[in-house]
Amino acid sequence: MEEAHCSAYSMHLGSTKMYQTLREYYLWSHMKGDIARHVSRCLICQQVKAERQRLSELMQPLPILERKWEHKTLDFIFKLPRTSRWHNGIWVIVDQLTKSTHFLPITETYSLVKLAKLFVRLH
Known part of the structure; x- marks a missing residue:
């Protein structure tokens, strides 16, 4: 054998x-x-x-999404060269269901209120 x-x-x-x-x-x-x-x-x-092999006890399946933009991931990229409008960063927003993305030019000094207004204007 x-x-x-x-x-x-x-x-x-x-x-x-x-x-x-x-x-x-x-x-x-x-x-x-x-x-x-x-x-x-x-x-x-x-x-x-x-x-x-048996699956680990800590692993959990991802939820099945039904609507677009129901679950998003956000990321900030800074320390980029400044643009003509003084933006030195990019705010990346990704929809987990459709994998569609938005790239928003921002600066490091934006407040949370300003980021929230940008996000609301986006949707």
Whole structure:
């Protein structure tokens, strides 16, 4: 079984494919179970075939969004060369559902009130 599973020609086959290959040449009682146990104990298969591993308890699926601009991500980019209107930064707003973006020119000195007015004017 070791040679059939780990040789350079077999490339760590899964238990079903390995069983189908070996049953053409060998047969013994509880063959399918023995092969499944052997493959499940293979360290390389455990590391590479992550879909067979149990998910972490901390991972949570992302919510399914239904409306545009329901969930946004915001980012600020500063220390850019000043424009003719003295803007030295960009406010990036991304809609998570559609991946559409807005790039707003801003300065580092903008207050929260001014950023809020820009955002409201945008929508």
